Amino acid sequence: MSSSSIHLQITFWLLIISPLAISRIFPTNQTLLILPLTTQNIHNSSSTILLQRRRSSPSFKILFTHGVTLTASLTAGSPPQTITMVLDTGSELSWLHCKRFSAHTSIFNHAKSSSYTSLPCSSPVCTTQTQDLTNPATCDHKSNLCHVAVSYVDGSSMDGNLAQETFRIGSLTRPATSFGCMDLSSSTTPEEDGKTTGLMGMNRGRLSFVNQMGLSKFSYCISGSDSTGVLVLGDASYPSLPPLKYTPLVTKMDRLPYWDRFAYTVQFQGIRVGSKLLPIPNSNFVPDHSGAGQTIFDSGTQFTFLLAPVYNILKTEFTQQTKSILTVDPSFVYQTALDLCFRVGSTKPDFSKLPTVSLMFAGAELTVSGQKLLYPVPGSGPEQKYCFTFGNSELEGIEMFIIGNHHQQNVWMEYDLAQRKVGFANDVKCSQASQLLGSSGLYGHTV
Structure with a gap:
């Protein structure tokens, strides 16, 4: 956590x-x-x-x-x-x-x-x-x-x-x-x-x-x-496991104010929404001199949190690509940092129409699609609200990118401490263990 x-x-x-x-x-x-x-x-x-x-x-x-x-x-x-x-x-x-x-x-x-x-x-x-x-x-x-x-x-x-x-x-x-x-x-x-x-x-x-x-x-x-x-x-x-794509762990042993030296840190390289690669400068994914901007995988965090410059570009693009099927509720924020929420009504949204969000790392991509993109807000009343499952880390008081467990669902995740790498395979039916x-x-x- x-x-x-x-x-x-x-x-x-x-x-x-x-x-x-x-x-x-x-x-x-x-x-x-x-x-x-x-x-x-x-x-x-x-x-x-x-x-x-x-x-x-x-x-x-x-x-x-x-x-x-x-x-x-x-x-x-x-x-x-x-x-x-x-x-x-x-x-x-x-x-x-x-x-x-x-x-x-x-x-x-x-x-x-x-x-x-x-x-x-x-x-x-x-x-x-x-x-x-x-x-x-x-x-x-x-x-x-x-x-x-x-x-x-x-x-x-x-x-x-x-x-x-x-x-x-x-x-x-x-x-x-x-x-x-x-x-x-x-x-x-x-x-x-x-x-x-x-x-x-x-x-x-x-x-x-x-x-x-x-x-x-x-x-x-x-x-x-x-x-x-x-x-x-x-x-x-096991031969029956899907092939994994690996991304190397980033090791930096300097003591910096915002750097966790022993986290599962990887190099974030970009985001794609549908077929569109977002125009995010590479410098936005590079940690600064204080360690702020680190990217980690964390099983103890539920959702995924992005630093504001990156999050805002993703938020804008996702809103644009879903404007014909989702209605934004600008006054609603869930758990402090999930500030892109939608009024859905009494029926579930059509998850098949949502664009896939691909998180690009050195050597591997993690894809987020369908129900993993929207979270139903508990107890939100007859007009059900769903929130985008990416949040603004700065609203949470975090100076890093965190890939949470919600976006790791139906993904085989491997943490290899000896070889200093994280591997994953997308679209795995994890229920069929x-x-x-x-x-x-x-x-x-x-x-």
Whole structure:
């Protein structure tokens, strides 16, 4: 989640089932776990999650459903406690609520764990590795413990101590995993945030969960209307997967005011609406001396946000190409930054008539079409309103381009930390996860 995150919420509940069922589905030369999944969100949907570990290259496959935030269920501590963590490619430090507040229904009770360790100020993790974080750790001199804090533009913030604990996902166990054990919390949406135990940071930093768990690659495929999909932790080399186009990650290790050094940063090169390439100067996509203008992929942000000069050109062109089928409502703005909204009435718009918006990166294009272009505003009354799913990042207080998860629906997304690249394939039927993963026998059903 970047500092601008508009959350996506899913909950995974994992339960190991019979090894006999495993042997009927998968080849016997692989070590496998199959885990049912229940999601709890505004859609109250559910599915099945599968986890597979190969002997040579660990790979974990998860069939999931999604709503507002993607939340994985795993265990931490000794004996294990079930926790739920929001999966976030836009941040590094993982953290858990360690103190119960009025709205929190899920906390991690570190006092009951024999493997929990609070890190002192002198710990090398505290003095060295936390320097990667946006807010480096400080020393709480009263307790001599390493103090960590995270904050977001929406007003949410967490404070606590850096600690280490044993985390487990199925058969994958990692002792001494560093995380923030938070005892102070401030949230603009306390009831929603209180449903999860914490956040799982998945960016490229040394303290990110994916790095600490020893995984160099992960992928996901989020479907559209039926809210199902698949998450792969590890390698997803299956013949039945569509060919991916890759764009290299931009690496800049300078500390700049508006630059996130460990985000999944790519080079934005242009936008096409229908067949028209928008007249946007290349300089508008190049970060300036302060780091402003960075382009990142962020699973913790719902929509896509563009800097004002680029957004305004896209807004004008999309309005022009849709003026015969959509009626602009100039007085309506959704969630601060989505300021191109339309009065639709009692019937849905004809999505097939909307022009495709193509986001062009070095070596690859991400296409946004159909229902992904317009978002139905909840509770907007008898005269339904739909808003353009691109927003003005400056209205959100962001100095970067953010490609959100809504525009990643029905796109196979791969994050390759080792090769420093992001790959994706457009127009994938993510709901058909069993077919995507081919002969491995993966499948999903509602439970």
